[in-house]
Amino acid sequence: MGLLFLAACSNKQSTEKKLPIYGEREPVTKTVNGKEVTDTVYHTIPDFKFTNQYGTEVTAKSLDNDIYVADFFFTSCPSICPIMHRNMLNVYQEFKNTPDVKIISHTIDPGHDSAAVLKKYADNLGVSGNSWWFLQGPKEATYKLAESYLTSVAEDKNAAGGLVHAGYFILVDKQKHIRGTYDGTKPEDTQKLITDIKTLQTEYKNNKTS
Amino acid sequence: MKFGIIAFLLAIIGSIVYSCQSEDKIEFMRYYSAGQALYKTHCQNCHGQNGEGLAALIPPLTDTEYLKQHRKQLACYLKNGLKLPILVNGKAYNGEMPPANLAPVEIAQVLTYVQNSFGNKANVHNIDQVNAELGKCE
Numbered sequence: 001m002g003l004l005f006l007a008a009c010s011n012k013q014s015t016e017k018k019l020p021i022y023g024e025r026e027p028v029t030k031t032v033n034g035k036e037v038t039d040t041v042y043h044t045i046p047d048f049k050f051t052n053q054y055g056t057e058v059t060a061k062s063l064d065n066d067i068y069v070a071d072f073f074f075t076s077c078p079s080i081c082p083i084m085h086r087n088m089l090n091v092y093q094e095f096k097n098t099p100d101v102k103i104i105s106h107t108i109d110p111g112h113d114s115a116a117v118l119k120k121y122a123d124n125l126g127v128s129g130n131s132w133w134f135l136q137g138p139k140e141a142t143y144k145l146a147e148s149y150l151t152s153v154a155e156d157k158n159a160a161g162g163l164v165h166a167g168y169f170i171l172v173d174k175q176k177h178i179r180g181t182y183d184g185t186k187p188e189d190t191q192k193l194i195t196d197i198k199t200l201q202t203e204y205k206n207n208k209t210s
Numbered sequence: 211m212k213f214g215i216i217a218f219l220l221a222i223i224g225s226i227v228y229s230c231q232s233e234d235k236i237e238f239m240r241y242y243s244a245g246q247a248l249y250k251t252h253c254q255n256c257h258g259q260n261g262e263g264l265a266a267l268i269p270p271l272t273d274t275e276y277l278k279q280h281r282k283q284l285a286c287y288l289k290n291g292l293k294l295p296i297l298v299n300g301k302a303y304n305g306e307m308p309p310a311n312l313a314p315v316e317i318a319q320v321l322t323y324v325q326n327s328f329g330n331k332a333n334v335h336n337i338d339q340v341n342a343e344l345g346k347c348e
Contacts, residue, residue, distance in 0.1 A: 078308045082256040086264050124266040
């Protein structure tokens with residue numbers, strides 16, 4: 001009888017959709033109030049410091065209260081970048097008036113893509129305001145950051161350099177955990193990203209009220 | 211009897227005309243369908259599935275007037291890329307198109323496809339025309 005009740009309970013929970021948390025995780029045992037407590041520490045996106053298309057400094061802290069989507073591109077990219085940003089424009093249109101959802105696109109060609117070049121690119125794409133930042137920084141720092149997204153993607157993607165080149169969109173929550181990865185060249189994957197962002201928003205809303 | 215001969219001759223003339231037309235049509239379809247496949251792999255990422263381009267970054271391929279006026283330069287644009295600012299649908303585009311790295315026959319095929327898609331209509335752009343145009347690239 002008790003089992004039945006338990007099953008019913010867990011059933012109810014599973015109807016409330018939650019996104020998984022990706023990346024390496026490790027159990028950390030701490031002593032809290034004399035009791036041993038084991039907690040799971042998830043992979044988080046480390047701090048960074050870049051410049052956006054307006055010449056303003058952007059750090060991980062600038063995104064502390066935001067759900068955000070990250071990708072890697074360069075403005076003179078002839079292959080997959082246009083289709084990625086054609087798809088990302090749909091994400092932008094959907095959430096540009098939602099203050100806690102942002103998009104950050106890191107250039108992997110900082111030598112060419114100065115803040116001025118990025119501003120022009122944003123203008124031509126029809127992007128204004130502060131919901132989509134195009135970020136420029138030292139190449140090594142950008143690639144290192146890409147790796148921190150990559151470690152999480154690497155689980156199901158064999159190609160290590162794939163993230164940058166395959167055009168992934170990465171969904172990051174307010175705690176800087178990776179909650180989803182999407183093929184940015186596919187419209188249907190982008191649609192899933194939009195749905196997942198909404199799921200994440202609901203998750204935060206429910207947590208607030210409970 | 212006389213009437214029968216005239217009808218017979220007419221039928222022959224008719225079938226000759228018809229077979230010529232259908233040969234043109236077959237040539238067109240051959241270029242068009244090969245061009246469609248090439249468009250997907252070489253052009254679609256930037257210019258879009260429906261030739262819609264991308265905001266003010268990448269020009270659309272829907273400007274029939276532009277395509278008509280520049281018909282003889284299109285092959286060179288594909289072969290050598292395009293750097294100059296261009297005016298499409300009344301809007302200026304300043305970007306740069308990289309060379310497409312296609313063989314002349316492929317250029318002919320993809321040009322036939324583009325000039326007959328996205329609301330455009332034109333004759334087949336065949337290999338002979340493309341070869342002649344490529345000889346005159348600036």
